Amino acid sequence: MSADTLATARPAVELEGITKRFPGVVANHDIRIVVEPGTVHAIVGENGAGKSTLMKILYGMQKPDEGTIKVNGEEVSFRSPSDAIAVGIGMVHQHFMLADNLTVLENIVLGAEPTRAGLLDTGRARARIAELAEAHGLRVDPDRLVEDLGVGDRQRVEILKVLYRGARILILDEPTAVLVPQEVEELFQNLRELKAEGLTVIFISHKLDEVLGIADAITVIRRGTTVAAMPRAEVTSARQLAELMVGSELPTPETRESTVTDRLAFRVAHLTVEADGHHPAPKGVPVEEYAAQLRADGTRLLLDDVSFDIHQGEILGIAGVEGNGQSELIEAIMGIRAAHGAIALGEQDMSSWPTLRRREAGIGYIPEDRHRQGLLLEASLWENRVLGHQTRKPARKGIWIDRRAAREDTERIVKDYDVRTPGVETLALALSGGNQQKLIVGREMSGEPRFLIAAHPTRGVDVGAQAAIWDHLRDARAAGLAVLLISADLDELIGLSDTIRVIYRGRLVASLDPSDITPERLGGYMTGAIAGNEES
Amino acid sequence: MTRVRKYHLTLIGVAALLLVVSLVRVITGHNDITSSGMFSAALLLAVPIGLAGLGGLWAERAGVVNIGLEGMMVLGTWSAGWAGYQWGPWAALVAGLLAGAIGGLIHAVATISFGVDHIISGVAINLLGPGVTRFLSEVLYKEGTTASVAGAGITTSPPLSSPPPTPSLPLLSDGPDLLGKLESTHWFLLSDLAGLLRGLTHEVNLLLVLAVLLLPLTYAVLWRTSFGLRLRSAGENPWAAESLGVNVYRIKYIAVVISGAFAGLGGVFLVFFANKYVEGQTQGRGFIGLATMIFGNWRPGGLAAGAALFGYADGLQLRSKEAVVSFFLFGAVLLLAYLVIQIRRLTAPDRPADLVAGASRQYVRMAFATLGMIVLFWLWLTVDRLPDEFVYITPHVLTLLVLLVASQRLRMPKADGVRYRRGEQH
Amino acid sequence: GGDSGGTTASEAPSSAGASSEAAKGALKVGLAFDIGGRGDKSFNDAAYAGLEKAKTDLGAEIKELSPAADGSNRGDLLRQLADAGYNPIIGVGFAYGDDIKKTAEEYPDIQFAVVDSASNGPNVTGLLFAEEQGSYLAGVAAALKSKEGHVGFVGGVENDLIKKFQAGFQAGVKSVKADAKIDVTYISPDGDFSGFKAPDKGKIAAQKMYQDGADIVYHASGDSGLGVFQAAAAAGKLAIGVDSDQRQTVKEADLQKVIMTSMLKRVDVGVFEFIKAIQGGAKGGTDTVYDLKVDGVGLSTTGGEIDDIKDKLDAAKQDIVDGKITVPAKP
Amino acid sequence: MPAGLNRALLTVAGVVIAIVLAIAISSVAITAAGASPLDAFAAFFDFGDSERAQSNGIAAFLNRAVPLFIAGLAVSVGFRMNLFNIGVEGQYRLAAIVAAYVGSTFTAPAPIQIAVIIIVAAATGGLYALIPAVMKVTRGVNEVIATIMLNYIALSLTAYLVRGPFAGERAAGQLTTTTPKLPESAMFPNLNFIFDWFGLVAPTRGGGLQGFLLVAIVLGVIVWIVLERTRFGFDVKASGLNGPAALASGVNPKKMIIAAMVMSGGIAGLIGLPEILGDKGAFNSNFTAGLGFLGIAVALLGRNKPVGIAFAALLFAFLDRAQGSLQFAGVPSSVVTIIQAVIVLLVVIANEVTNRLALRIEERRAAQQLGRDNDPVEVTA
Ligand SMILES: Nc1ncnc2c1ncn2[C@@H]1O[C@H](COP(=O)(O)OP(=O)(O)OP(=O)(O)O)[C@@H](O)[C@H]1O
Numbered sequence A: 001m002s003a004d005t006l007a008t009a010r011p012a013v014e015l016e017g018i019t020k021r022f023p024g025v026v027a028n029h030d031i032r033i034v035v036e037p038g039t040v041h042a043i044v045g046e047n048g049a050g051k052s053t054l055m056k057i058l059y060g061m062q063k064p065d066e067g068t069i070k071v072n073g074e075e076v077s078f079r080s081p082s083d084a085i086a087v088g089i090g091m092v093h094q095h096f097m098l099a100d101n102l103t104v105l106e107n108i109v110l111g112a113e114p115t116r117a118g119l120l121d122t123g124r125a126r127a128r129i130a131e132l133a134e135a136h137g138l139r140v141d142p143d144r145l146v147e148d149l150g151v152g153d154r155q156r157v158e159i160l161k162v163l164y165r166g167a168r169i170l171i172l173d174e175p176t177a178v179l180v181p182q183e184v185e186e187l188f189q190n191l192r193e194l195k196a197e198g199l200t201v202i203f204i205s206h207k208l209d210e211v212l213g214i215a216d217a218i219t220v221i222r223r224g225t226t227v228a229a230m231p232r233a234e235v236t237s238a239r240q241l242a243e244l245m246v247g248s249e250l251p252t253p254e255t256r257e258s259t260v261t262d263r264l265a266f267r268v269a270h271l272t273v274e275a276d277g278h279h280p281a282p283k284g285v286p287v288e289e290y291a292a293q294l295r296a297d298g299t300r301l302l303l304d305d306v307s308f309d310i311h312q313g314e315i316l317g318i319a320g321v322e323g324n325g326q327s328e329l330i331e332a333i334m335g336i337r338a339a340h341g342a343i344a345l346g347e348q349d350m351s352s353w354p355t356l357r358r359r360e361a362g363i364g365y366i367p368e369d370r371h372r373q374g375l376l377l378e379a380s381l382w383e384n385r386v387l388g389h390q391t392r393k394p395a396r397k398g399i400w401i402d403r404r405a406a407r408e409d410t411e412r413i414v415k416d417y418d419v420r421t422p423g424v425e426t427l428a429l430a431l432s433g434g435n436q437q438k439l440i441v442g443r444e445m446s447g448e449p450r451f452l453i454a455a456h457p458t459r460g461v462d463v464g465a466q467a468a469i470w471d472h473l474r475d476a477r478a479a480g481l482a483v484l485l486i487s488a489d490l491d492e493l494i495g496l497s498d499t500i501r502v503i504y505r506g507r508l509v510a511s512l513d514p515s516d517i518t519p520e521r522l523g524g525y526m527t528g529a530i531a532g533n534e535e536s
Numbered sequence B: 001m002t003r004v005r006k007y008h009l010t011l012i013g014v015a016a017l018l019l020v021v022s023l024v025r026v027i028t029g030h031n032d033i034t035s036s037g038m039f040s041a042a043l044l045l046a047v048p049i050g051l052a053g054l055g056g057l058w059a060e061r062a063g064v065v066n067i068g069l070e071g072m073m074v075l076g077t078w079s080a081g082w083a084g085y086q087w088g089p090w091a092a093l094v095a096g097l098l099a100g101a102i103g104g105l106i107h108a109v110a111t112i113s114f115g116v117d118h119i120i121s122g123v124a125i126n127l128l129g130p131g132v133t134r135f136l137s138e139v140l141y142k143e144g145t146t147a148s149v150a151g152a153g154i155t156t157s158p159p160l161s162s163p164p165p166t167p168s169l170p171l172l173s174d175g176p177d178l179l180g181k182l183e184s185t186h187w188f189l190l191s192d193l194a195g196l197l198r199g200l201t202h203e204v205n206l207l208l209v210l211a212v213l214l215l216p217l218t219y220a221v222l223w224r225t226s227f228g229l230r231l232r233s234a235g236e237n238p239w240a241a242e243s244l245g246v247n248v249y250r251i252k253y254i255a256v257v258i259s260g261a262f263a264g265l266g267g268v269f270l271v272f273f274a275n276k277y278v279e280g281q282t283q284g285r286g287f288i289g290l291a292t293m294i295f296g297n298w299r300p301g302g303l304a305a306g307a308a309l310f311g312y313a314d315g316l317q318l319r320s321k322e323a324v325v326s327f328f329l330f331g332a333v334l335l336l337a338y339l340v341i342q343i344r345r346l347t348a349p350d351r352p353a354d355l356v357a358g359a360s361r362q363y364v365r366m367a368f369a370t371l372g373m374i375v376l377f378w379l380w381l382t383v384d385r386l387p388d389e390f391v392y393i394t395p396h397v398l399t400l401l402v403l404l405v406a407s408q409r410l411r412m413p414k415a416d417g418v419r420y421r422r423g424e425q426h
Numbered sequence C: 001g002g003d004s005g006g007t008t009a010s011e012a013p014s015s016a017g018a019s020s021e022a023a024k025g026a027l028k029v030g031l032a033f034d035i036g037g038r039g040d041k042s043f044n045d046a047a048y049a050g051l052e053k054a055k056t057d058l059g060a061e062i063k064e065l066s067p068a069a070d071g072s073n074r075g076d077l078l079r080q081l082a083d084a085g086y087n088p089i090i091g092v093g094f095a096y097g098d099d100i101k102k103t104a105e106e107y108p109d110i111q112f113a114v115v116d117s118a119s120n121g122p123n124v125t126g127l128l129f130a131e132e133q134g135s136y137l138a139g140v141a142a143a144l145k146s147k148e149g150h151v152g153f154v155g156g157v158e159n160d161l162i163k164k165f166q167a168g169f170q171a172g173v174k175s176v177k178a179d180a181k182i183d184v185t186y187i188s189p190d191g192d193f194s195g196f197k198a199p200d201k202g203k204i205a206a207q208k209m210y211q212d213g214a215d216i217v218y219h220a221s222g223d224s225g226l227g228v229f230q231a232a233a234a235a236g237k238l239a240i241g242v243d244s245d246q247r248q249t250v251k252e253a254d255l256q257k258v259i260m261t262s263m264l265k266r267v268d269v270g271v272f273e274f275i276k277a278i279q280g281g282a283k284g285g286t287d288t289v290y291d292l293k294v295d296g297v298g299l300s301t302t303g304g305e306i307d308d309i310k311d312k313l314d315a316a317k318q319d320i321v322d323g324k325i326t327v328p329a330k331p
Numbered sequence D: 001m002p003a004g005l006n007r008a009l010l011t012v013a014g015v016v017i018a019i020v021l022a023i024a025i026s027s028v029a030i031t032a033a034g035a036s037p038l039d040a041f042a043a044f045f046d047f048g049d050s051e052r053a054q055s056n057g058i059a060a061f062l063n064r065a066v067p068l069f070i071a072g073l074a075v076s077v078g079f080r081m082n083l084f085n086i087g088v089e090g091q092y093r094l095a096a097i098v099a100a101y102v103g104s105t106f107t108a109p110a111p112i113q114i115a116v117i118i119i120v121a122a123a124t125g126g127l128y129a130l131i132p133a134v135m136k137v138t139r140g141v142n143e144v145i146a147t148i149m150l151n152y153i154a155l156s157l158t159a160y161l162v163r164g165p166f167a168g169e170r171a172a173g174q175l176t177t178t179t180p181k182l183p184e185s186a187m188f189p190n191l192n193f194i195f196d197w198f199g200l201v202a203p204t205r206g207g208g209l210q211g212f213l214l215v216a217i218v219l220g221v222i223v224w225i226v227l228e229r230t231r232f233g234f235d236v237k238a239s240g241l242n243g244p245a246a247l248a249s250g251v252n253p254k255k256m257i258i259a260a261m262v263m264s265g266g267i268a269g270l271i272g273l274p275e276i277l278g279d280k281g282a283f284n285s286n287f288t289a290g291l292g293f294l295g296i297a298v299a300l301l302g303r304n305k306p307v308g309i310a311f312a313a314l315l316f317a318f319l320d321r322a323q324g325s326l327q328f329a330g331v332p333s334s335v336v337t338i339i340q341a342v343i344v345l346l347v348v349i350a351n352e353v354t355n356r357l358a359l360r361i362e363e364r365r366a367a368q369q370l371g372r373d374n375d376p377v378e379v380t381a
């Protein structure tokens, strides 16, 4: 930092010696970061490096144990986010912070409501939102319920929330994780505009090329402390950044030679899911016909006549912006959600089977949200091993749960999958996200499935664990496993899949060959910008 | 747009119901089912339930389940009796409110500050309320005390030192009492309407007016003010609220304390009604209130409807045990209406696909409805008077029946009952 | 309110021998209340009045216990009294019937009494009250006073005890006006005692009767009766109280006015007389019936509202005492 | 397991602190009432002067604990999977009358007679609990409301049955309505011989120490085994800890709701049996009410675990027994309810605090252990 830059303007944010300890973890250790006003400052670091913690400290959500924070040159001390908001800081969180059952408008004004005579002045709020939306190209209908919005819209609401408060310093914690490239580009356009207006942006991402595309300066955090800080110009490649982050080389998800066989492993035909409750189809009417009729009636369909085959040794990737029917597809296959159409494992039709029987027949399931669908956080690891395998060896002996066998098998998983834990009696919540995910992968593989649903298998998992999970998927595929892979990480999708199908508004619209597709083109299909090559 | 349609639909529904009720009255000759006395009793019985329900609404909208309403209501009745005999109805009002609020505060401390399971804390308060009040009675109302001389016993307080004022609407329900005259003609529909209006306006106690006003007030505060928005956000996603600088703890505290105060107010109402505290006079109304709140989909309007239904049915079984039988006819007519609508839908040329698909199911349902209609009709023809034991439970059975029909549409606040701790996101 | 001046109940003829009997000293009387307990200003307190009288008049040492709110420990209270050396022991309320039977078997040397239930052991005395007879008089009074020929009855809990009140009342009314209309309402079913604690529901039930044209309502509904009085006051009509002279025990002046009379049930007399008899060496195994003959039940006259029909009431009473009229105990 | 031991120790410490605090708080109340707290606490331990009184007191205490324990068990089964069966109250009442009536209609050798009565009671309770379960599963009716309403309905229904179809003979002058008397073979043998073992006088109180205590113990063990060791128990636990995860693992939530509710109701059906088979010999209109609601408090206090529930039931029963002694000591007996409520509240608060503490410790331990034996991320691409 040279003397003359200091002379021109005081840094927008200056973090000095920030240390934050959690029980057993030092999340931040003596961190120092200087963010110049009117710039986009990226912070990178692997999972658990302490980025979110740092930002929460800057936003007043957590108190640092040590260190000082200066905003626009003034030293500040925040007791709550409202203090941070007061000095012009706004934060978009890593996970959406929206109240589903409130409208967009209510979510935006919450905490900074305009009032007239004690009542909420929605007129003024609406005007101001329209104005902001116009100025920054962030268009959303203020009267819709947030629960009806897609992820892109939600992200826009989050940013509007921050702008609405007149923030001059924006913190964006992994805002692009759930966006497709086109949306990312839109977002970056917005950010550049904001920057042009003199706003400061602190931007966190795991996607290094994105970082290189938008940032003016970059700080790298490793294991809770700053290991490098430099202007964009000094960075030569993503690889260089990555090595700073992890101290070693980047893994790639590419699969080499194809292991696809011609033996059919799994088939879905004409899968259709109604939005407003399932109504059984009349007897004798083929599903296609019934689906057509529903369409004609204007019934909203979450899944619209979806068909595909997966062969043994094949990974079928489903690309799509979140909310286009992926969750429904998985749930329909698992039997959690009622659907029309046929689902067959091998030769066996299982469309009328309950979830349990499907699992027993050999479907493995890595859910998209491990905390919601995958784990009993307040139960031990071995009990989590039993989950989903209550009816099978080794977890079960007659009507009993075979505790000893379950423990032993859990120890095997811990060893084989490198789950870092003090023991199998440890509660699942004491494990880090990546280790929890490895446990789930190990569990689902241990049932020797013939078909595996892997939804976002490496989401929120750091590079090390990521590579391990990819390896396991590849090995299983080589052994003849059929995999349905759903991922928002397009590199992962392209790298692992043998075939990619694009889902858009509940329909499979394109079938692509991963060997000659770029993430950008894929994003085009996903957003509907490029018309699909399939008719259903 | 949808709101307007919903509102109209509600109006049409109410009108249709009134029509059917009026018809049933004329056929059965049970004039009491729409008499002003009936509606006034229904209102009186509905109000304490509704107040408890409102209490539940405030707490649950802020994300705290309050099953301790009953205990808080008990605290309210005792305190109102105690303050009322010494300093009159206004003091009773304040004391009841405060005592309920203290109950709420205990619940708040346990659930919000200590993160205790909401149900557990509520159950403890339901134990605590009757225990503490009985204890206080044993101490303060024992023989030889001035209270005892004034008429207190171990189970009752002395009467209020002066009765709460009871205004009634001039002209319509008092003096010339035009509505009363119209009602006594027993004309179809007109008398029923008159009965309804007169029942709601004749000799209304001030607290009752206040209680009824609390419904729109609650709506206004929760849905039209910034405080209400924050409160609801605390029940939907407290972490989002926290991240925007809302002090979620404080909001929840306020909500739960108000919740207790409302339950206490329900207790005050009972004391005003009886003119004194009587041990056990809440009679489980806290629980019923909670039920009406769920029944009402966590909304003031629905809650009012639930409380009104319960109050009406309770009033009817208390006043005219024979008239309860006419509800068989009422049910039969409703089922008939349902059948007519279904047949028209099924025979319509452009019937929707889901009907085509679910036709067999539909037929089964209609067969059941037909059967039910016939049974109800037969019951109405043959039964003169049910054994009392079956009459007492009219309100409970009705509540269950309505829930069976309407329950699927309920949606509770998303973070209701969730333990919230600052900085610990789920 | 035991010693109200104008009641028709018999004057207890005992005070004379009090001082001499006090010398015996060893008399320790235990009493266990019904749910609600001591201080309920009603049934339990009436029993307590008898007990207290035994203390002052007979020099008895007394101990009274209230049961838990759910009444689950009635038997244990009796045993605790027995173990602590109390004899005799009295259970107040018909709910004690079963427990007294058991306890009496366990403690054959102790004398027991149960109010409102029959003797069921050689050392158990049943203290029974002819509520139907008193209620008959209440019915006669109501029918005579009613201008419309329309009266009402509000019962608290629909059990056989309260039905005795109803049966007597109805018979009394019909004896005067065979075509009289009698509305009957109960507040809660048997086993659910909330009907004794619901003044609001008592009020609503009575309100309906008054609106329909009844001009006198008799209640046997504990604290719910307050509501009946309020409804009467609001309608400008009359009501009849129960158990004790409610014109005296109810403190509100406007409510006192509407209480035409009360059907007295002299539990105090029953309790006291029992203790006295035991002190005199009596043994149990029989029932003592407190009926009109011994003035164990009757009508209160405070306020003088029924003075004008005193002749007719006395005649009716005499007919019952003479056995010319048998009052039904079941409706 | 040192981690488990840690947790257990912390829990016990928390409970002890909570009880001490509860005693302190109630002492304040007692003093305010003009009585001496020392007298009051002495009264809790005063089981009478004579040996007979003491034995009776102990029997009364244990007899009270039995239905409370069963009620707690019944409630806990539902609560374990976040199913709030507030309807235990109605379930046991209805079950009691049906069982008492059915048991009175025939005579068989004692074991058969008693077994039939127990089965009828469990079946009735289970069937009555099936109503809210089916309503919830098919129509989404909130079980809290449904069971509250069904409690009132059961109350009226039993009132109807006991005076109508199920009415039995009554002695002249007996006002309590009752079902027919059960035959002698239906009466559960008592456990008075246990007092001999300890050299105590056998209690004389009606029925003595009720034999149903054994049934309760067996029931507790069965419930523990079912919930902790079987697949069904695992499914219940999973559903309670994380509904969506249980669903995804193949647990059928509808079946679980029905199974848990019926099991809860079935257990509830037994609550009234000690009173009927060990004491009264019939169902009558003075049948003890309110145990279902107390069961909620007992279950919560016992953290929904059979052993905890046993302790909680004993504690409640111990306090309840003192109702008479307190009055002898001149202390308002309502102080019992206050102590119970305060203990429930404080114990759960203490539980919460110690639980959190234990989790922290566990997390720290996990983190420390991992910090020691693992170095930076190694990449295996
Ligand atoms: N509230 C908390 N309590 C205990 N530990 C925490 C807490 N929040 C974060 N941590 C730990 O602190 C460390 C830093 O976490 P942080 O969320 O800041 O990482 P991150 O860099 O944002 O990771 P990611 O890329 O996964 O978002 C991690 O080990 C995390 O588990």
Ligand SMILES: Nc1ncnc2c1ncn2[C@@H]1O[C@H](COP(=O)(O)OP(=O)(O)OP(=O)(O)O)[C@@H](O)[C@H]1O
Pocket: A025, A047, A048, A049, A429, A430, A431, A432, A433, A434, A435, A460, A461, A462, A465, B424, B425, D363, D367
């Ligand atoms: N909210 C929280 N409260 C308490 N501890 C937490 C919290 N969040 C995380 N931790 C602790 O932080 C550690 C890491 O958790 P986290 O889920 O952030 O993992 P991570 O660092 O992202 O892991 P990975 O690198 O495997 O993705 C764990 O030990 C966990 O116990």
Ligand SMILES: [Mg+2]
Pocket: A047, A048, A433, A460
């Ligand atoms: Mg992480």
Ligand SMILES: [Mg+2]
Pocket: A051, A052, A053, A094, A173
């Ligand atoms: Mg982060």
